[in-house]
Amino acid sequence: MIQFEGRAGILDLSWGHPRPDLLPVHEWAAASAHLDWRALTYGAAAGPDSLLESLGDPGRTFVTGGASHGLALVTQLLTNPGDVVLADAPTYHLAFPILRDRGVTLLQAPADTAAAVIRDIRASGRRVALLYLVPTFGNPTGRSLPEDQRRELIAVARQEGVTIVEDDTYRELNYDGPAPASLWELAGGAPVVRLGSFAKTVAPGLRLGWINAEPEIIGRLTRLGYVHSGGGVNHTTAVTMGTFRADGGYQRHVARVRSEYRAQRDVLVSALRADFATVESPAGGWFVWLRLPDGVTADALLPLAEERGVSFVPGTRFWADGPGGADRIRLSFSHLPADDLRRAAERLAAAVHRR
Incomplete structure (x- = not known):
């Protein structure tokens, strides 16, 4: 029925999707009411x-x-x-x-x-x-x-x-x-x-x-x-x-989601920095591009991370041809609320340290 379906026990940072409660259900209905x-x-x-x-x-x-x-x-x-x-x-x-x-x-x-x-x-x-x-x-x-x-x-x-x-x-x-x-x-x-x-x-x-x-x-x-x-x-x-x-x-809605996603970005970036990573804070968009510690590859880390209850997109998927991104992962901060983002960062850090 929908493109994204959550997996039990997994905090999934793979999906570049909006946080569900930020979708403007009532505002959109109001805009449709007088057509x-x-x-x-x-x-x-x-x-x-x-x-x-x-x-x-x-x-x-x-x-x-x-x-x-x-x-x-x-x-x-x-x-x-x-x-x-x-x-x-x-x-x-x-x-x-x-x-x-x-x-x-x-x-x-x-x-x-x-x-x-x-x-x-x-x-x-x-x-x-x-x-x-x-x-x-x-x-x-x-x-x-x-x-x-x-x-x-x-x-x-x-x-x-x-x-x-x-x-x-x-x-x-x-x-x-x-x-x-x-x-x-x-x-x-x-x-x-x-x-x-x-x-x-x-x-x-x-x-x-x-x-x-x-x-x-x-x-x-x-x-x-x-x-x-x-x-x-x-x-x-x-x-x-x-x-x-x-x-x-539209303008009111964009102002609201911009504020919410900014806060979610800050939560995930702060948690990653506190737990294990040096990471850039993106000035916009939905994603954090994380470089893994030396000796850690995204493909090897993914099953360990999912055992710990967190997932991501390996960086290798973002190159059209040839090698690239083996030491990178993409993390989305758009889809999950702040508390889940903190827990996801903790689980990811535990997986990295377990290697």
């Missing part, structure tokens, strides 16, 4: 005006069924089977099968060296179609790409004819000040396509997000056969989101 028949009919191909206008750039915005759907659409439009697609390393691991569905050659290119990788591949005569990354409060690291590297990537992509796909799903979950300017903003549009989502800020079950792209790409999206046939994507939910944003409910 009329237009919310339940076919909608405009790019999405309802109420939502497009609230997102700030109607002519360059297309409503999607979430960021994953947006990535699938962009890959469908902008790649051909056999093209090279580059993915940051480490980066969001569930993007890899979406990209591979198109039959592309997926290679890793860490953001700080991606410019050189693009040039090398292009010099070999192969086409690099896309570069995928989560540059702001990234999954799994929680880090943000510095502005000088953002500008260099944009310049190289523009020169080499590569589209940057910016997965910007964590932007509004900022805890220590404003988020950095997006690649989309810095570039003023092309060569960047930006993916947004309400999964993290509101609720993943809405399956609602958007694509920012140049009008030519938006036009191609609106002319896709299934869009032309169905009259837009997730129309009723998109109309409701337009209302939720217009009446201030």
